[in-house]
Amino acid sequence: MPSPRDATIIPYLKAIWILQHEERVRVGVTALTEKLAKAPATVSQTVRSLADARLIRHKPYGPIELTLKGEQLALAVVRHNRIARAFLYQVLDYPWPEVAREAEGLLPVLHDDLANRLHAVAGSPQTDPYGNPIPGTGESTVRQGRPLSEQRSGVELEILRVSDTDPALLDRFDALGLTPGRRVRVEQTDHATGVISLICNNTAHTIGVQAAYRIFTARPDGKERQYPGQASASTQTASVAARPSASLSVRPSTRTSIASE
Template sequence: MSTPRNATIIPYLKTIWILQNEEMARVGVTILSERLSKATATVSQTVRTLADARLIHHEPYGPIELTLKGEQLALKVIRNDRVARAFLYRVLDYPWPDVAREANTLMLVLHDDLANRLHQVSGSPLTDPYGNPIPGTKGEPNARKGRPLGDQPRGVELEILRVSDTDQALLDRFDVLGLTPGQLVRIEHMDHTTGVIYGTCNNTALTIGVQAASRVLTARSDGKEHPKPTQSSSSTQTASVAARPSVSRPDRPSTRTSVTSE
């Protein structure tokens, strides 16, 4: 069977790869339906189409896994998407919360040569503006470890490595609070009754819900590590350290390094 139309398969391949490789999640129809905001019946039909095209492997009641062909296509899609984000943010100065949404359209028209040129013009960053690593980027970054903000100890200066980019409202909230990659944050108090975390971001007071905080990956700014907590409010993820500049300076060259989860 021929490969399905790109506009149909791109969101699926992208989401499956991220879930498998960056969130270490078991991929099924339910989680795809939630992430893509599509009806279960629609997702089930598309999954069958992808399986027929040999882009995924899926047995009844088993996990959805990319084939080699599917993984290669997914990586190209993700690279184009994250290169487009970096270009929009660093070169065109798009608002930080909006680049993920705008890049969804731009990446559809990118071919390899154009993506490489846009990446070069953007300063050849290792990550996109949300701290996600850009596949196929030359240079091996230094490994670091990170945890969700809510799993970190109190009173320690932390650097934001990566934030979730799947929820536009959450990105808007992070932007208002200053919770962007490269910024410094500290937890002062966690109210377990209300589920609210009180702290500072770049010496400015902030409050954030525990659930939202689980979407912000951080590491100690001094490079030291604390023992892994016995109970985690959220799972750790693979992420990348973003450059230290604030969002208002998108054109500053990247100094980002990748990190791996604990």
């Protein structure tokens, strides 16, 4: 039976929580297989182990739901993971595209006290470097963004969050400056070729529609609908923390509350 700190199950708990609370999709073996990029047989076996450990509820062909114990562990995993990312980026100056991969290796050794200390040293940010909200950072205003591929042309937008699951795509976004806090404007969408022309940092770029779907944006004037708090983390995007520069907004800094595991 797996332990709460088993490195094998940590990615599963994190993925289930994100799918359920932030991406708002029905969590099943297929969704987990796609999210984790693992073989269906491997996912099915681990799901059975999680059910045996009473961390999830799952019946064949039915949805996967976290139990109370599983919910608490998953929430701690998500919080610790995003704090580790913020620490690596803010304090240790890890390259932005590499932060997601490096932070995974820290999860098995992180606990609440250490995570809280790392969070404080990093400046108590409300989001990780990819714009994902850090649970337990207190009340804040969370904005619901839309994929860049769905935005109208000619409208100035702010990048709120980017998908952090594809290392190659993170490298591409970093090279083009398509990171949280940047301003971007869609110039034209060519549906025939699946290519979007855009302006970012006063420079013209082209990216594929599928890549643009992984960049979540909103109007910088905040006229989109506002959603209170991240207590339930029921949003796709958040107010963004980004490394300060002439064209980036400065990371917010707020005092964190301690999340129990």
